[in-house]
Amino acid sequence: MIITAQKTVAEVVADNIKTAHVFKKYGIDFCCGGGITIQKACSNHNIDYDIVRNELMAIDQKNKKEFDYNNWELGFLIDHIIHVHHTYVEESIGILLAYTEKVANVHGHHYPELIKIKELFLEVANELTTHMKKEELILFPFIKKLIKADQTQTPYASPHFGTVKNPVQMMEYEHENAGTIFKTIAKLTNNYTPPEEACNTFKALYAELDDFEQDLHLHIHLENNIVHPKAVALEKKVQNCL
Template sequence: MNKSVATIVIENINTASVFKKYKIDFSIHGNMLLSQACEEKNTNLKHILKDLKAVNDKVYYLKDYNSWKLDFLIDFLVNIQHEYKEENILLLKEYGEKVAAIYGEEYEELIEINLLILKVADSILEHMKNEERIIFPYIKKLIEANTKKIVTNTSNSPLNRPIDIIEDDHQKVSKTFKKISELTNNYKMPENACISFKVLYLKLQQFEELLNNHIHIENNILFPKAKKLEQSLIMLS
């Protein structure tokens, strides 16, 4: 299959579970060809192709992000995913500190996990504010200009340098959660784990999954389409 990992997931979001199983990144390094990704992970290409073939081809509209209009996609990112991230990053901070304080001596990795959560929490919140304040309004302005066939000023476009910063943030946050995943042995809980311990690991796992999905939507669908739209408007002006 001579396609990039991101393209495969864009065409069928259900394939994300296969790449998750083989620990192949489809959000940050999604432009890598499947064959290259398998080589890098020392994974048998035939095994992955078999699993990909077995995945359900039916993609429900609510998960078919590539078919959504850009303004609807932005509203989804802000009202659903950003809201989830804002609420849950604060919850992760609370439980990270609580569980580290109680079990830190017995499970030393909890100390590092708590530090990683604290390190990344503020940057995630600031990152979302930058998107909502700068990137998303500009893309909506492009959509309006295209709909009304009017000339719009693209001279101070945030789809270049600011986007690079956003994508760099994505990479750093993704790397942090991969480290947390390693420290938790893929969120494997001790048998004697209390409710707080279980909540922390469950929330971390859910957050990483949504984070990868969010980054995939922005890096591989929203931003490329926005740049293409901007370019079409520049050519018309």
């Protein structure tokens, strides 16, 4: 995707609907007011054009890299999950809440499923927000204590939850619930396929929901299939050695 200062906002969104959330993030109208150039839109909003351009260019690079997550150091992988996936969820929730509200209000009378999608996303957004805080404040810090205990061969304070298996089981239950909600959203959106007559905001909503679910799948995979089993094994190892 080629981005130039003289390309209009509407042209960029037409080329790749997933760029819409970048414009939404900066308050730039990509729907009815998308006929102006990107540079002019940035100037109108007192935004650095280069910053917006770089974010638009990054859309094409998203999810192209593949990593050998299983061979990463456990502490590094945890930091990656927080800085990449938790940050993505936090930033995307605000955008998607605005999209679901607007599209449901404008098009909900013709497409009643949009009302349900709005309700379901609000539910999963609230659950994920609480879920990630529990990971950041309880589970992940304890796993890092286990890592330190293993590296230094020193004892660690027993957690109030007994064993790491308990928060792990709770996190995996919540992962399953979030996944179930998104299965319903995917079904309601016909696998994120907007109607032919859909406006750009309608299309952007479905594209962003699709991205969100894809990121959620990887996010859950990293935790359920790599972090959690390694944490359980590490706890057992440390207990046996101390």
